[in-house]
Amino acid sequence: MKRTIYFFMIVAGWAAFLTSCDQSDPKDSQVEAKIPVEVMTIRLGNLAQTLSYYGDIKAEFEVKVFSKVPDRIERFFVDAGDNVAKGAPIARIVATTIEQAVRQAEAAVTAAQAQEANLRSEYDRFELLYRDLSVSKQQYDAIATQYEAAKAQVKQTEAALTSAKSLLHDATITAPIAGIIGKRYCEAGDMAAPALPLVSVCQMDRVKMTFEATEKDLAKLAIGQKTVVQVSTYPDRTFEGKVVKISPVLDPLTRLAEVEVLLDNTEHKLKPGMYAHAEVTTGTIENVIIVPRHAVIENTSLERVSGDDQVVKNYYVFVVDSSKAVQRKLEVIYLNHEYLAISSGLKIGEKLVTVGQNNLRDGTPVTVVREREEASS
Numbered sequence: 001m002k003r004t005i006y007f008f009m010i011v012a013g014w015a016a017f018l019t020s021c022d023q024s025d026p027k028d029s030q031v032e033a034k035i036p037v038e039v040m041t042i043r044l045g046n047l048a049q050t051l052s053y054y055g056d057i058k059a060e061f062e063v064k065v066f067s068k069v070p071d072r073i074e075r076f077f078v079d080a081g082d083n084v085a086k087g088a089p090i091a092r093i094v095a096t097t098i099e100q101a102v103r104q105a106e107a108a109v110t111a112a113q114a115q116e117a118n119l120r121s122e123y124d125r126f127e128l129l130y131r132d133l134s135v136s137k138q139q140y141d142a143i144a145t146q147y148e149a150a151k152a153q154v155k156q157t158e159a160a161l162t163s164a165k166s167l168l169h170d171a172t173i174t175a176p177i178a179g180i181i182g183k184r185y186c187e188a189g190d191m192a193a194p195a196l197p198l199v200s201v202c203q204m205d206r207v208k209m210t211f212e213a214t215e216k217d218l219a220k221l222a223i224g225q226k227t228v229v230q231v232s233t234y235p236d237r238t239f240e241g242k243v244v245k246i247s248p249v250l251d252p253l254t255r256l257a258e259v260e261v262l263l264d265n266t267e268h269k270l271k272p273g274m275y276a277h278a279e280v281t282t283g284t285i286e287n288v289i290i291v292p293r294h295a296v297i298e299n300t301s302l303e304r305v306s307g308d309d310q311v312v313k314n315y316y317v318f319v320v321d322s323s324k325a326v327q328r329k330l331e332v333i334y335l336n337h338e339y340l341a342i343s344s345g346l347k348i349g350e351k352l353v354t355v356g357q358n359n360l361r362d363g364t365p366v367t368v369v370r371e372r373e374e375a376s377s
Contacts, residue, residue, distance in 0.1 A: 034367040038355035039320055041371070042348055045290040047341045049283040049334060051220060053259075055211030057231070057274040059202035060262070063177055067192035068170040069093045080184050084175040084201060091186075091198055095171035102168050105161035112157040116150040123147040179203040182272065202272060207265045209241070209276050212256035220282040221246055227261045227280045231270065239263050239270060243280060285333065291317060291340045295354040296330070315340065318353040318360050320368060325353065325360040 067073075074092040078084055122143050130140040182202040192198065209229055213221055221243060229239045241263030250257045261278060263270065270276075296315050303312045315330040330345035346352065351368070353360065360366065 034323070034365040035325070035356060035359050036369045037318075037320065037325075037353045037357070037360070037366045038370040038372065039351040039368050040292075040295075040354050040373065042289060042291075042319075042346050042350045042352055044287050044348060047285045047288065047290050047334065047336075047339055048281050049285060050279045050281050050336055051213075051217055052337075053211035053213065053278045053280070055209050055276060055278065057270050057272055057276050058208050058210060059179075059182065059204055059272045060206040060208055061177060061179070061203040062182060062272070063179075063201045064197035065090060065173060065176065065199050065201060066194055066197055067091070067093055067173055068194060069095065069098070069167065070193055071095070071097075071171075071191070073186055073188050073190050073192050073198070075188050076184065076186075078181050078184075078199065080181050080199075082181045084179065084181060086175055086178045088175045089172050090175055090181075091173045091192075093171040093173070093192055095168055098164065098168045098171060102161070102164040105157065105164045108157040109154070109161050112150070112154040116147075116154050119143070119147040119150045173198060175201055177201055177203060180268075204268050204270075204272070205264075205266055207263055207270045207272065208244075209261045209263065209278055211259055211261075211278060212251075212254065213246075213259050215250060215255055215257070218246070218257055221259060221280065222282075225280050225282060227263075227278050229261065229263060229270075229276050229278045231274045231276045233274065234269065237269075239265075285341050288333065288341045288343075289346055289348070291330065291342060291346070291352065292354060293335065293338055293340060295352055295357060296340060297357060317346070318357045319346065320351040320353060320366055323365060323367070325357075325362065325364045325366050327360075327362040 072094045074094045076091045077089045078091075084090065123146075126135055126140050126143045129135040130137070179201045180203075182200040184199045185197050186192070209227075223243055223246065225243045227241045227243060229241060230237070231239075241261045243259060244262045245258075245260035247257040247259070261280075296317055299314045299316065301312055301314065302309055304310075305312070315332055317328050317330060318325045319328060320326075328345045330340065331343045333341045333343050335341070351371070353366070354372075355370075356366075
């Protein structure tokens with residue numbers, strides 16, 4: 001008896017629960033919660049076409065300085081980071097042997113000049129005697145030959161002295177250009193060798209960025225194109241330059257061509273060796289509908305195109321029409337990491353959903369909580 005009563009109580013409870021559900025469902029099913037969204041008004045704009053590359057920062061000019069004198073380094077006058085003027089001393093090489101050679105050459109010149117002066121007197125005397133027919137032609141020619149040899153000896157010793165002095169001058173290494181000492185490769189006491197650099201001198205008022213472009217991109221690149229460069233050291237700052245050189249040949253192994261961009265660097269913020277990102281502006285699409293990429297839903301699918309299976313990427317957005325979300329498929333002309341330029345899918349003046357689109361489906365009721373202006377290029 002108790003089991004029967006308990007069963008009827010359960011049935012009555014479920015009946016009451018279902019009745020209450022039936023009474024509330026019609027109203028709730030007709031009123032769907034509105035999704036809050038942010039929108040922007042579609043307008044025409046211009047979009048810059050860019051190519052993106054990564055490469056290295058280098059000094060505009062960098063010269064490695066070598067020693068012509070293979071001897072021990074006596075001292076350095078500069079260190080890395082020092083500014084130097086053209087012709088300023090950089091290092092001094094031990095030159096004891098060269099100094100002795102200079103003194104020997106000077107002594108040789110003095111002796112040769114004395115010999116020349118002595119033979120000059122003899123030549124002048126013999127010339128007078130020969131005119132008076134007091135000496136023979138053979139005697140005159142002999143003294144003339146000796147005098148000419150003495151003059152030649154003077155020239156030879158003077159040339160040797162000049163060479164020795166030049167070598168002594170080379171013992172003091174000077175800066176070939178004005179700039180900054182980029183790196184010092186040796187220390188005082190090291191042995192200098194003609195094949196080993198002592199320092200490098202960099203000119204950094206302007207720097208260059210080099211990167212490699214593909215064969216396909218070469219058709220879009222040209223001398224003078226504006227380039228914006230960024231480095232991780234200054235994430236919130238950009239540096240403007242332009243393309244100044246495009247290699248006329250491609251590397252046969254990589255099929256890439258080197259491109260050079262020149263940038264002003266009067267503050268010396270950009271350092272040689274930095275890794276940089278460059279965006280080269282190759283053109284501009286004008287008077288086209290621009291859509292911010294963060295407002296776009298991208299969908300990749302495998303579709304059959306011309307009898308072949310291909311991976312196709314489709315782009316969708318939502319617009320607000322009569323307080324409802326309407327999905328649109330976009331035909332894209334060009335895109336970068338920030339914007340898309342489209343040929344169809346949107347009309348000027350429509351309200352594009354920029355925030356909240358991931359919660360929408362076609363026909364979802366929406367409420368606009370904010371409308372803002374969006375930069376289009």
